[in-house]
Amino acid sequence: MLMIRLARVGARKQPYYRVVVIEKDRARNGRSIEVVGTYNPRTNPASIDLKRERIDYWTSKGAQFSDRVAKLVAQQPAAVAAA
Known part of the structure; x- marks a missing residue:
């Protein structure tokens, strides 16, 4: 089963995540x-950069979101519409 979830990168006490x-x-x-x-949760506000077309592709293939990624994806369209 495929999942779309966060992978932590970055130095100690300086988290940075890839959505994979x-x-x-x-x-x-x-x-x-x-x-x-x-x-990147360390910026104010936290910066989120998602490739929506690739996320849609993988969800059509059966991939499921982790709880945190589902919240990030839900936040993202509002940020794009405001820009």
């Missing part, structure tokens, strides 16, 4: 299939 498509039973930072975005 990955097999559900792989490790958090294991080999991913594709990077479909980034999330």
